[in-house]
Amino acid sequence: MKTDQARRRLLAGLGATLGLAAAGLPLGGSASRARVVVVGGGFGGAAAARALRQFAPDLEVVLVEPSAVFRTCPFSNLYLGGLRSFGSLGHHYGYLQRRHGVRVVRSSARAVDPERRQVRLVDGTRLGYDRLILSPGIDMRWDALEGYDQTAAERLPHAWKAGPQTRLLRRQLQAMDDDGLFLMVIPDNPYRCPPGPYERAAMVAHYCRRHKPRAKVLLLDAKDAFSKQALFEQGWREVYGERIEWVGFSGDGEVVRVDANQRIVETAFGNRHQADVINVIPPQQAGYIARQAGVTDRSGWAPVKAGTFESRLVPDVYVIGDAAVAAPMPKSAFCAHSQAGVTAAAVLASLAGREPPEPAWLNTCFSLIDSDYAISISGQYRLRDGEIQEVSGGVSPLQASQEFRRREAEHARDWYAAMSHAIWGA
Amino acid sequence: MRTGNSGGQRAAAATTEGALGAVALGLALLPGVAFAERVPVATLAHGCIACHGAATTDRDPSIPPLAGHDADVLLQLLRGYAEEDPAESTSMHRLTRGYSDQELAELARHFAEQEQ
Amino acid sequence: MGWTLHRLAMLLAFLLLPAAVVTAEKPAWQQLDAARDWLGGEEPASGGLRIELPLVSEEGMSVPLEIRGGELGNSEAPIREIRVYALGNPDPDVLGLRLDPALGRADFSTRIRLDESQTVLVLARDASGRFLAAEQPVRVANSGCLARSDEPVDAPMGAPRVAVPDPFPGAGEPGEVRTLILHPMETGFREGPDGKPVARRIIEDFSAELDGETVLSARFHAAVSANPYLAFRLAPRADGELRLHWRDETGEEREAYREVRVGSGE
Numbered sequence: 139m140k141t142d143q144a145r146r147r148l149l150a151g152l153g154a155t156l157g158l159a160a161a162g163l164p165l166g167g168s169a170s171r172a173r174v175v176v177v178g179g180g181f182g183g184a185a186a187a188r189a190l191r192q193f194a195p196d197l198e199v200v201l202v203e204p205s206a207v208f209r210t211c212p213f214s215n216l217y218l219g220g221l222r223s224f225g226s227l228g229h230h231y232g233y234l235q236r237r238h239g240v241r242v243v244r245s246s247a248r249a250v251d252p253e254r255r256q257v258r259l260v261d262g263t264r265l266g267y268d269r270l271i272l273s274p275g276i277d278m279r280w281d282a283l284e285g286y287d288q289t290a291a292e293r294l295p296h297a298w299k300a301g302p303q304t305r306l307l308r309r310q311l312q313a314m315d316d317d318g319l320f321l322m323v324i325p326d327n328p329y330r331c332p333p334g335p336y337e338r339a340a341m342v343a344h345y346c347r348r349h350k351p352r353a354k355v356l357l358l359d360a361k362d363a364f365s366k367q368a369l370f371e372q373g374w375r376e377v378y379g380e381r382i383e384w385v386g387f388s389g390d391g392e393v394v395r396v397d398a399n400q401r402i403v404e405t406a407f408g409n410r411h412q413a414d415v416i417n418v419i420p421p422q423q424a425g426y427i428a429r430q431a432g433v434t435d436r437s438g439w440a441p442v443k444a445g446t447f448e449s450r451l452v453p454d455v456y457v458i459g460d461a462a463v464a465a466p467m468p469k470s471a472f473c474a475h476s477q478a479g480v481t482a483a484a485v486l487a488s489l490a491g492r493e494p495p496e497p498a499w500l501n502t503c504f505s506l507i508d509s510d511y512a513i514s515i516s517g518q519y520r521l522r523d524g525e526i527q528e529v530s531g532g533v534s535p536l537q538a539s540q541e542f543r544r545r546e547a548e549h550a551r552d553w554y555a556a557m558s559h560a561i562w563g564a
Numbered sequence: 565m566r567t568g569n570s571g572g573q574r575a576a577a578a579t580t581e582g583a584l585g586a587v588a589l590g591l592a593l594l595p596g597v598a599f600a601e602r603v604p605v606a607t608l609a610h611g612c613i614a615c616h617g618a619a620t621t622d623r624d625p626s627i628p629p630l631a632g633h634d635a636d637v638l639l640q641l642l643r644g645y646a647e648e649d650p651a652e653s654t655s656m657h658r659l660t661r662g663y664s665d666q667e668l669a670e671l672a673r674h675f676a677e678q679e680q
Numbered sequence: 681m682g683w684t685l686h687r688l689a690m691l692l693a694f695l696l697l698p699a700a701v702v703t704a705e706k707p708a709w710q711q712l713d714a715a716r717d718w719l720g721g722e723e724p725a726s727g728g729l730r731i732e733l734p735l736v737s738e739e740g741m742s743v744p745l746e747i748r749g750g751e752l753g754n755s756e757a758p759i760r761e762i763r764v765y766a767l768g769n770p771d772p773d774v775l776g777l778r779l780d781p782a783l784g785r786a787d788f789s790t791r792i793r794l795d796e797s798q799t800v801l802v803l804a805r806d807a808s809g810r811f812l813a814a815e816q817p818v819r820v821a822n823s824g825c826l827a828r829s830d831e832p833v834d835a836p837m838g839a840p841r842v843a844v845p846d847p848f849p850g851a852g853e854p855g856e857v858r859t860l861i862l863h864p865m866e867t868g869f870r871e872g873p874d875g876k877p878v879a880r881r882i883i884e885d886f887s888a889e890l891d892g893e894t895v896l897s898a899r900f901h902a903a904v905s906a907n908p909y910l911a912f913r914l915a916p917r918a919d920g921e922l923r924l925h926w927r928d929e930t931g932e933e934r935e936a937y938r939e940v941r942v943g944s945g946e
């Protein structure tokens with residue numbers, strides 16, 4: 139077939155032009171092939187590994203990820219609301235490995251050595267790379283909110299990484315008194331999933347409607363405006379009446395101190411709120427390995443070249459997903475997947491010594507208000523004057539039929555199924 | 565637009581995608597030429613599959629899979645979304661407006677060439 | 681470690697290059713008439729004045745700005761006046777501040793509007809008449825995800841919010857005073873849903889008096905974000921009373937009083 143010939147020619151070309159991965163690696167990489175190492179098996183990393191193998195089936199792709207099961211943040215709010223099981227959030231790497239020939243190494247990257255082009259794993263193994271893609275997601279900034287550290291998070295969960303924290307928050311919600319107060323602390327931009335807290339509020343209210351009919355949900359926000367605000371406020375009111383109350387920065391919503399033992403939070407203007415369940419979403423930064431590798435700046439996030447997401451600070455290291463500064467693209471799973479496709483193409487071009495192909499990115503974030511009521515925001519992004527710009531996009535209309543909202547809720551479910559299939563294949 | 569889709573067919577589609585990938589990226593076909601002006605169809609298609617990638621539910625999906633449709637039919641639909649905002653459209657109008665007509669045509673052809 | 685040198689080289693390549701480009705450009709104060717007028721031919725020194733802004737802002741409507749001008753009490757030439765400019769806004773004036781040494785430190789936090797990616801310039805004049813400058817470029821990547829509604833806000837000036845340390849840490853020790861007042865700060869630059877420009881209406885003046893002595897007076901321009909927020913330091917020597925006062929263009933006024941208690945400072 140013509141395509142096969144073309145592919146062989148491409149790969150032969152790759153082999154000839156490349157400085158190959160450092161020799162003598164425990165994984166025994168063949169010296170005739172290029173190796174791309176991907177750190178992080180979440181939305182960005184797993185999607186990048188898969189796209190690389192699809193675009194260039196002979197490329198050696200190594201994916202480093204410590205967990206055997208990846209739990210998605212998307213739809214973890216639905217789990218809190220009782221619309222999804224915890225199990226349904228889990229995805230495995232077997233298909234990526236068997237079907238797509240991605241080499242999955244179950245470990246954590248501890249350090250990056252850009253000079254030797256090596257990633258060192260926690261067990262001391264060194265993995266050589268020709269190109270490195272980091273998609274480590276976020277870490278909490280434990281020093282940013284007084285009184286909120288890892289110990290405090292065991293009492294006041296963030297549940298902003300899906301896993302034990304999500305289950306803890308669900309258990310606390312279930313154990314809450316019928317007339318209890320669920321309080322959420324929401325940070326200023328930028329943070330993972332701009333509409334996430336507000337979808338969570340709806341899902342908590344959804345749970346309470348059935349199980350805690352007298353409970354209230356109070357949102358204390360460090361911002362004066364938020365994603366899809368008018369749509370959320372309308373949806374909350376229509377579906378949950380007065381149950382959800384939002385207090386923005388100007389209403390004294392910025393929390394400056396928390397007391398985990400007494401379950402009290404204090405705001406910038408000195409108001410104190412006690413609650414039965416407190417969900418603190420703290421300020422965030424790029425995952426540890428990005429900071430260690432030297433790809434982050436003083437903001438804690440990784441500045442990248444707009445067309446490829448190659449780091450501006452360390453060559454041949456690409457950063458995608460939440461860890462990267464991709465504004466105006468939001469930190470969403472959809473964007474992480476989209477960036478993975480563009481960056482996979484850019485990495486292949488770079489290996490072949492070519493200019494990167496022109497990029498195009500997409501995003502759509504669905505937010506569930508009720509089991510049959512969703513709203514969404516979409517955007518398409520292109521490179522204009524060297525910067526990422528939104529070229530088309532929009533949000534769900536404020537005036538829409540029940541049928542429209544119901545269809546968007548169905549789209550949300552289909553998106554989740556398609557997206558996880560497109561990444562983990564199951 | 566409704567299509568059924570079975571597991572076996574999906575696997576076949578995945579293989580085709582793989583083989584087409586390198587070519588679709590324009591890497592192999594344009595040796596020595598800078599190809600910075602056009603977005604490779606593989607990049608464009610990667611965006612679509614985030615929602616249209618697979619029908620993993622046994623019911624009729626509300627988002628149809630795209631593989632194996634007639635290219636002209638697909639293109640007409642896409643143009644329709646790009647030009648106006650039909651009542652049955654939720655996100656499609658917001659997104660398709662951002663593509664050139666040539667890109668829409670390439671996408672239609674790309675998905676038509678894939679097996680269902 | 682073997683790659684420290686390598687890293688250094690990369691830092692040089694990646695950091696110095698853009699920096700070189702920036703310094704090749706004129707400093708911000710030279711690019712702005714208003715700034716040059718105030719300087720009156722003086723060249724401002726850099727250093728002694730720091731500002732903090734996000735490198736990238738996803739929402740230009742409300743960009744946090746911090747000004748760090750150092751000690752006032754023990755300084756020979758404490759900062760007396762500060763002016764903030766946004767070079768790319770339709771009206772580059774943002775904020776003006778007159779300081780009394782009773783503040784203890786020339787440290788401020790506020791939130792400002794940036795129309796687009798641009799440089800923010802802060803100039804300060806100290807008691808000896810010397811000028812200081814600090815500037816920082818901010819990339820504004822307004823995310824559609826965070827777009828606010830265009831509805832004009834027709835609310836009157838709201839009740840002020842004030843937080844003072846209780847007590848202040850010790851006699852002459854600075855503590856942070858936070859102030860906020862609900863007000864639309866309508867810029868006059870935007871169109872309402874009917875396509876007509878929404879009439880400008882902003883708070884113009886703010887002042888803080890400690891026992892009748894003005895310790896801070898501020899001039900707000902349209903680029904101060906809606907619901908103006910201003911945090912400053914105050915270093916009272918003894919117990920007393922703090923009066924805060926706001927006045928908007930239409931002449932409407934609000935005031936707030938807070939008791940000031942000074943701790944033992946142990």
Ligand SMILES: Cc1cc2nc3c(=O)[nH]c(=O)nc-3n(C[C@H](O)[C@H](O)[C@H](O)COP(=O)(O)OP(=O)(O)OC[C@H]3O[C@@H](n4cnc5c(N)ncnc54)[C@H](O)[C@@H]3O)c2cc1C
Nearest residue numbers: 178180181182211212246247274275331459460470471472
């Ligand atoms: C409650 C909530 C709801 C959300 N809902 C949506 C939604 O509906 N739609 C949407 O598009 N987005 C949603 N998001 C956002 C989405 O979760 C993130 O944007 C997405 O996960 C980002 O992908 P990523 O690859 O950057 O990071 P992640 O998906 O978090 O993946 C990072 C991976 O890297 C691994 N890792 C980290 N460090 C290392 C290391 N040193 N070595 C090896 N591996 C490492 C981690 O184990 C993890 O598996 C939601 C987020 C939250 C919190």
